[in-house]
Each structure stands twice: as structure tokens, then as C-alpha cells.
Amino acid sequence: MKDALWIFGILFLTYPGTIVWRIPAVRRLDLAARLAIAFATGVVIASTLLYVYSLAHVPWNRTTAGIPLLVLGVFGVLSVGAGAPAGPGARNARPQTAWIIISIFIALTLFGVLTARETTADLIFFWGPKAQRFNDVGKIDFDFLAFPHYSLMHPDYPPLLPLTYAWASLVAHRFSWWGPLVVLPIALGAITAAFRGLSRQAIGDERSAWYAVLLTAILAYGCAISMTAGGGDPMLLLFEVIAIAALTFGGDDRGMHILAAVALAGAAFTKVEGAVFVAITVVAYAIATRRFVRSVAIALPATVLLGSWLLLSWRHQLLDSYRLAKGTIHLDVLGSTLQGVLRQASYDVAWLPWLAALVPLLIRRRWKHAFFPLLVAGGTIASTLFFYLHHDDPSWWIAASAQRVLLTPLACLVVASAAASE
Amino acid sequence: MTNRDTIEKTILAAATLVLFAAFINRLYTRGGPYAEQPQTIVDHVGPTKHETRDALILLPRIRPLLPSGAQLTCFRPVDGSEHYDMANFFTAVGQLPDQTVLPPFVAGLTVAPADRVEYVIAIREPFTHPAYRVVAEFPEGRLYRVVR
Numbered sequence: 291m292k293d294a295l296w297i298f299g300i301l302f303l304t305y306p307g308t309i310v311w312r313i314p315a316v317r318r319l320d321l322a323a324r325l326a327i328a329f330a331t332g333v334v335i336a337s338t339l340l341y342v343y344s345l346a347h348v349p350w351n352r353t354t355a356g357i358p359l360l361v362l363g364v365f366g367v368l369s370v371g372a373g374a375p376a377g378p379g380a381r382n383a384r385p386q387t388a389w390i391i392i393s394i395f396i397a398l399t400l401f402g403v404l405t406a407r408e409t410t411a412d413l414i415f416f417w418g419p420k421a422q423r424f425n426d427v428g429k430i431d432f433d434f435l436a437f438p439h440y441s442l443m444h445p446d447y448p449p450l451l452p453l454t455y456a457w458a459s460l461v462a463h464r465f466s467w468w469g470p471l472v473v474l475p476i477a478l479g480a481i482t483a484a485f486r487g488l489s490r491q492a493i494g495d496e497r498s499a500w501y502a503v504l505l506t507a508i509l510a511y512g513c514a515i516s517m518t519a520g521g522g523d524p525m526l527l528l529f530e531v532i533a534i535a536a537l538t539f540g541g542d543d544r545g546m547h548i549l550a551a552v553a554l555a556g557a558a559f560t561k562v563e564g565a566v567f568v569a570i571t572v573v574a575y576a577i578a579t580r581r582f583v584r585s586v587a588i589a590l591p592a593t594v595l596l597g598s599w600l601l602l603s604w605r606h607q608l609l610d611s612y613r614l615a616k617g618t619i620h621l622d623v624l625g626s627t628l629q630g631v632l633r634q635a636s637y638d639v640a641w642l643p644w645l646a647a648l649v650p651l652l653i654r655r656r657w658k659h660a661f662f663p664l665l666v667a668g669g670t671i672a673s674t675l676f677f678y679l680h681h682d683d684p685s686w687w688i689a690a691s692a693q694r695v696l697l698t699p700l701a702c703l704v705v706a707s708a709a710a711s712e
Numbered sequence: 713m714t715n716r717d718t719i720e721k722t723i724l725a726a727a728t729l730v731l732f733a734a735f736i737n738r739l740y741t742r743g744g745p746y747a748e749q750p751q752t753i754v755d756h757v758g759p760t761k762h763e764t765r766d767a768l769i770l771l772p773r774i775r776p777l778l779p780s781g782a783q784l785t786c787f788r789p790v791d792g793s794e795h796y797d798m799a800n801f802f803t804a805v806g807q808l809p810d811q812t813v814l815p816p817f818v819a820g821l822t823v824a825p826a827d828r829v830e831y832v833i834a835i836r837e838p839f840t841h842p843a844y845r846v847v848a849e850f851p852e853g854r855l856y857r858v859v860r
Binding site: 391394395398401402404405406407408409411413414415416418419422423426439440442443465467468471500501503504507508510511514515517520637638639642643645646649650653654711 | 716720723725727728730731735739742746749752753754756757762764768798803805806815
């Protein structure tokens, strides 16, 4: 029962996240996409709220945390009213077939997590302990993070995930070890719905549905084989897909830029890779659009959030992961690194996810439409290799992480392929 | 519908089908049973038993026996002695939030008597430090307490 309540606490965040429906471009999306984007936004809002409370020494409880979220949801749902009608062809049979296939993949993912087949050990080693500790003390416990014997718990990892889990623990009155696993199928459903909704106007109902199917298939299988349930990767992928899709299909719409900014803030606040993703996205967007001021503007919320966290980490002597970029690069292991990454990138299906994403792109060859997400995909692959080259023997790191982190460029390639089919 | 449309859809459909089959295979090869609730969140993560499974079963049973705020450590002994066992150490940090979990070296043979950690949770294998006595025993391990 408590596990169910915990999961409800996670899903509840969709409610305050509906404040994002005040953006006209979001309001025009279909209901599934709006709910997905509201969920992602709600996670950013709730985690930021608890973060600010921690800084301001305001204790967390259901009242201090719950009331602001409830009020925000009122402004979101009641003020906006019923959303815009779904796009043309909403009752088209083929998209319904697509939704059936997507539902099967999500159901399989739910089965996989509930039967303990996709659990990441990182949930047991640090995401869960941090969330539990934060909830128990009603704040971010910097003494816990700074305890020297817990230094392998990545004390400077950004706190969005443990804060989100702590919120759900507030709702359920205790931490749940099963609840975080269910976040994976929830995030997967949200990724699919958001991508489909954001791409629909640009590439049409049918194409957006089939590319959503491909994206779901790739991420469902990729998350299963790389064991991401309970960790930061599902939420990170959700924020990344929303950001890239909003910027790829949103054109010059200011509302889409605001949405992308929120999603990028979520990405940067979730994992170290998120900060790298934000930087790459900003540079790629600037190159693709020549809109330098706007490119910087969409990174502002991420910069403020992450910047404050890095400052706190520095003050409490927690900095560890973010220092790595200063280390020596070992070019002598470039060959073995490339081999290792290439091997992991096969996902045991002969590199099919990459082929499935790239071949339609090569057929269409509408490079201009796909330029921005392709740049991001290339940038994230390069940054992954760059990280591995900071170790004199990266084989363990590659085996432990490559399949997870390569899901980001894979998702970008699907977005690129979809954009090129326009 | 153009030729390119047909090729595109064929590729997407074929890839989805192969990924579906691979997904099913992945879930299946994690082992059965398939219709029972697992005992822990790592029961089927691999073809072999996960390194934290014993601790995930044992620690909730030991938790009621420990006073709040007690200092302890957790590891799988090697030849009866402590060693750095990150997996079980960090699992204990998460499973025992009301206690202070320290790294295994605090139960080493060379540690001064006054500095020895009060409780040791030994996963599976016995812990043979002469200053510790068994307090409770379970199939997955034992709880020891220092004799001062």
C-alpha cells in the first residue's frame, strides 16, 4: 500500500506541472503530450521547491511542500481550462495501432521492473540512500554527503532525483524501494507522448506515431539491457527528449523555447551528463539557428540551478565528479576505448537501434531539418568518449555505463530521422 | 505513398519487431519465476545472484534488533576477516537509515579495542574476530556485537 502511495506521489507531480499549460504552444498539443510535459515540469518544480527550502532552512513536510504544489496546480488546470483539440487525424486508425504497440512496450517495461529484471544497483548504493536520508531529516543533508566514507556515493551529483524521491516519501510517509523502479515505465510513457505531441504538427500524425513507436522500442529495450530502473537515466532521457523535440519541431515559437529551457534545467539538475547535454544543446542550437542570444537564454534556468548546486558543493567540499574534466586525457587508450564503446553500442542486436534511426535519415537526406538534433547526437557521443579518455583504463567505465549514456544520442538520432521525414 | 515512404515504414516496422523480440528474450533470460512477486528488487537482474541480494534480505530482519543510532558495519567476510566490500557496505547505508554505517575496516583485527565498531553484520560467511560474539543468526548472515 505504501509503495502504491509513493508512486501516487510521483504521478501527483503532473498536477502542479500543469502550470506549463499556460504556454500557448503547449496548450495546442494533444492531451497525452500535455500530461507528459506537465509531469516533467512538475518534477522540476517539486525538486526545485525542496531544494530552495533546504537552502532557506524551511523544514519539509506535507504542508510546507504540498500546499504550494496544490496551489500551483490550481493556476495550471483551472485557469487554463480545457485544452486545444487534438490535431488532425486524431482518430486515424494507424496512430491507434501505434499506441497499441507503444502500450505493449510500456507494459513489458512495467513487467520487467516489477519482477526485478531492470534494477540499477545505483538505486541501492546512492540514489535510494540519499533520498531516504533527505526525507528523514527534511532537507538536503550535507553532513551525510560530506561524510568521508561515503565519498563513492557521488556526493556532488545534482539532487533532482533524490529530491523527487524524497517528495514521494513525504507523501507515503516512508521511502519505497519498489517505487523508483516504476518511474522507468512512467518516464517511458511520458517520453513517447511528449515526442509524439511535439513532432505531430511538423511531420504529420502518422509519421509522428511511427517514430514514437521506434523511440519507445529503442528506449524500452535499451533501458532494459542497460539496467536503468530506479536511477537517473529515465528522467534524464525524458528531459532531453522534450528539450530536443521542442527545439527541433518548435521553430521560432517562444513558448517552445521556454519549454526547452525548463527541460534543460531538469536535465542539468538530474545527472552530470545533463550539464554536458545542456552545453552541447546550446552550442548546437547556436550553430544551427545563428540565434546566439536565444541559445544562451534557453540555458539560463539550467545555469542558475546547477550553478547554485556547484557553489554549495564547493562550499561543503563535495566536488568530485565535476572535477574530472580537469584531469589528464589518455589518448593512448583511444583505440581500445573506441572498440569498447562500439561493442557496447551494439546492444546485442547488431547495432540495430542505430541503423533503424539512421537509415530513414539517409533515405530522406533532408539534412537541414535534421541538422540540430544530429549536432546534439554527435556532441553527446564525443563527450562520452571524452569522459572515458580521462581514465587510463576505461574498460570498467565503458562496461558499466556506455549502453546507458548512448541512449541520449540514440534518442537524438530518432528525433533527427523524424525531422528529416517532414 | 511513395517508395521512400514504404521503405521508411518497412524499416521502422522491422526494427520495432526485432527490438520487441530482443526485449522479450532479455526479460526471459533473466530467469524465472515470471509470475511471482520477487523477494528483492534485484532477484532477476542477472543470470547469477546479485551481490546485494543477501544483504537486502538480511538487513530488514536485523534492523529491529539494532538500537537507533548504533554504529555498525556490514561486509561479507573473507577467511573470517573484514575486507572492503563496497556492495554490502553501501547496501547497509540505505537499508539501515536509523543507524550509522561505517566502512568494514572499523572491525579489523588491528583496530584498538576502544575504536572497534559495536555491531558487525556478516553476510553469509562467519566473522571470526575474537572480540565479537554472535547476537543473531539468519540463513543470509549473522549479527555480531563487540564484547568490551
